[in-house]
Amino acid sequence: MANQNTLPLYQKVWIKHTFSRTVDSLILFLLLTLLSYRLFSHHHFSFPWFLALLCESWFTFTWITTISTKWTPAKTTTFLDRLFLRIGELPQVDVFVTTADPVLEPPIITINTVLSLLALDYPANKLACYVSDDGCSPITFYALVEAIKFAKLWVPFCKKYNVQVRAPFRYFSEKAKANNSNLPQFKKEWLKMKKEYGQLCSKIQNASQELNTFPLVGEFAVFSKTQPRNHPTIIEVIWENKENLTDGVPHLIYIAREKRPRHPHHYKAGAMNVLTRVSGLMTNAPFILNVDCDMYVNNPKIVQHALCILLDSKGEKEVAFVQCPQRFYDTVKDDAYGNQLVALPMYIGGGFAGLQGIIYAGTNCFHRRKVIYGLSPDDDIQNVKKNYGFTGGKLSQKRRKRLFGALEGFVQSVDDALEEMTFTPNDNLFKFLDLEAARKVASCDYECNTAWGKQVGWLYGSTSEDVLTGLEMHTKGWRSEVCSPDPMAFMGCSPQDNLGQMAQHKRWSSGLFDIFVSSHCPYIGTLFGKLQFRECLAYVWITNWALRSLFEIFYALLPAYCIFTNSSFLPNKEPGMWIPTTLFVTYNVASLTEHLISGLSARTWWNNLRMGRITTMTSCFFGFLDIVFKRFRISDTVFEITKKDQPSSGDENVGRFVFNESPIFVAGTTILFIELIALAISWRGWQNGNDRAYGLGEVFCSAFVVLCYMPFLKGLFGKGKYGIPFCTKLKAIVFAYLVFYACTSIVTN
Ligand SMILES: O=c1ccn([C@@H]2O[C@H](COP(=O)(O)OP(=O)(O)O[C@H]3O[C@H](CO)[C@@H](O)[C@H](O)[C@H]3O)[C@@H](O)[C@H]2O)c(=O)[nH]1
C-alpha cells in the first residue's frame, strides 16, 4: 500500500469530449472547404468575394485557436483528507480585497465579502485580511469598523453551526434552509444574528446617506481634507487577533494607498502591489488569496482545497496559482445580457486547464508570494539570490533599490518570502509592527525606478492586468490549475444591465488587445519564453478579441453592401451554396447543444449568441479603437469600474435593453439602419422583379443581423431609458446614409 504521505493531494483527469471534437472538426472542415471554394471560383472574383474570403480566413484562424484550446479539457479533484495527513500545520494565508468607489461598490457588498472571508473554515491566526480602498472613503472604513463588531458574533456562529454561506446578506436573504433549524438554541441565536445584521445594515445605510456630512472626528479624522485622488496613505489596523486565537477573528487591515494627481496609480494592479508590500511587512504569508469586493466565499473550506494543489509534491514545484471559477448569484433570467459566462468557461476554461493552465481572472485566485516576487519554477532559492544580487543573505544596495524599492525592512521580508521562512507563523505578528514603514511602501514614490509593475508584482500597462500577470507567469514556465469544488468556491455579482456589461466587455477587449500588441504578446512568449505552443494559441484566442470586431463588422455589412451594389458574396445559384449553409446550421446546432449539455436553456443560447454579435461589433470595436488611440498617444485607457447592484427582484423590465448617449450605441444603431435599408431595397427589388445579382443568401444574412440587433430595433420605439436617444438615431442615420452613399458611388464610378 502506498504511504499515506506520498499520495498526491489532487488529481487531474482529462475528459474526452468526442461529440464536441467531432462537430468542431466538421466545422473546421467546412470552413476550409469554403475557403478553397472561394479561391478556385475564378468567375466570382470581385470585391465582396475577396472581402468575404478575408473575413472567413480570419474566422478559420480563430476557429483553429478555439479547437486547439478546447481539444483536451481537464478537471481537477482535491483530496482534503490527505492534506491533513501530509502537513502538520496549515500555512498562513494573506487575503486581499480591493474596493475603489463607495457609490459604484456599496460598502455593504464589500463588508459581506470581508465577513465571509473572516469566517473561512481556517485557523483564524493563520489568516489576515487586507482591504484596499482606492476610493479613500470614510464610509467604507466606517462600514468595516462596524463589520468587525458584528464579525465577533458572526464568525463563531458560522463555525458553531457549520453555516455554508458565510456572507450574511445571502445567508439571511436566501430561502437558505437554516440548518439545525429544529434546535431551539439555534433558533434563538439565528434570530439574534439576523437582528444584529439588520442593525449593521441600517447603520451603514444611514452613514452612506450622509456621505457629505459624515463627521470626520476621532478615528475618522484621518479622512479630513482628503480627496479620492489626492491624499496621503491611510493604514488602519481595524482588528488584531492579539491573542493569536485559532477560533477568533482574523486580523483586518484597512489601506488607502497614497494618491496624487500627477502620479499614475495603475488602477487595480497598483492597489494589489501596495497590498503585497504592506502585507509583506506585516504578516508576509507565503500564500495570497485575492478577491474583488463583490465576490463572497460560498465554500468555507476553499482555502484547504486550493492548498491541496499548491502543497502537492508536484504542484509545489510547478503550479504558480490556483484559480477558482467566477460564478454569479441572482442572475438575469436566461442570461439576457450574455454575461454569465457559464458555457464558455466550461468549454474554453476547461480547455485551458488541460493545457499549461487557466488564465488568471483577477479574483478568486490563490497566489504564491514568491512567484509574485518574480521567481521562476526552475530557480532554486540560491540561484534567485544570485540573480537578484543577494550576497550573504543581503541584497546589494543597488539591486535592492532597482527591484523592490529602498526600504530595508521590506527587502528583508522579500528575502524571507523567497526562502518561505514565514511558513511557520510568528507568535505575535504585529509585535514589530512599524506603521511608518507600512505607509512608506504604500506611497506614490515608492515604486519609482523599481521593478514593481514590470518584473515584480501585478504588471502594469493593461486594464486586464490579471491576464497579463498570469501570462507572464506562464511565460516563465509556471503552470496554473482550476479549483472548483462543490459547492462553488465563490459567488459574485455581475452587471445587472447591458450598460455595465458593455462597459466591461470594452475594458476587457481593450485590455486584452493591449497585451496582444505589447512585448508580452503570447507569440513572443512562445518564441523566447516557456509558454507552450497550444497555451499560446489559447492566449491568442483570448487576447485578439478586439480585433475580431473589425472582421465581424465587415462581414455583417457585406450582405448590405451586395444589396446596395447589386453584387453577391455567396454562390447563390450554384451547388457550392451548400457549404456556407451547412456551416451556418452546424455551427449553431453545435453551440446550442453545448448550452443544453451545460444545463442551460435554448433561450440562454440565443441570448449569448445575439449578445456576442452585439458586443463584439460595438463594445469590442471601441475597445479596439481605445488601443489604437493609446498606441498613437492620443488618449490613454482607463479602468471603468462596473456598478455592483443588488438585483431588484420582481422588476418586469429586468432583461430589457437600456440606452444612453454613448457612441457605442451610435455604432450599433448605424449597423441596424444599414441592414434595414438593405432589406427595404431588396424588398423593392423583389417586387419590381429586377435582374438581381444577389440572392436569398444575402437577404437572409441581412435579416439575421437585424434579428441579432432586435434589442436595438425595439429601442428605436422605446421610451425613456429603454429608447435610443434622438441624437443617437440622428447620428446613426447620417452614418448609415454615408455608408450607403459610399457603397453605391464606388460602384457607379
Ligand atoms: O482603480 C481601481 C479600479 C478597480 N479596482 C478594483 O478592481 C476590482 C474589479 O473591478 P470591477 O469593476 O468589478 O471589474 P470586473 O469587470 O467585474 O472585473 C474583472 O476584470 C478585471 C480586469 O479588467 C479584473 O481585475 C477583475 O478581477 C475581474 O473580476 C474591484 O474590486 C475594484 O474595486 C481597484 O481596486 N482600483
Ligand SMILES: [Mn+2]
Ligand atoms: Mn467585478
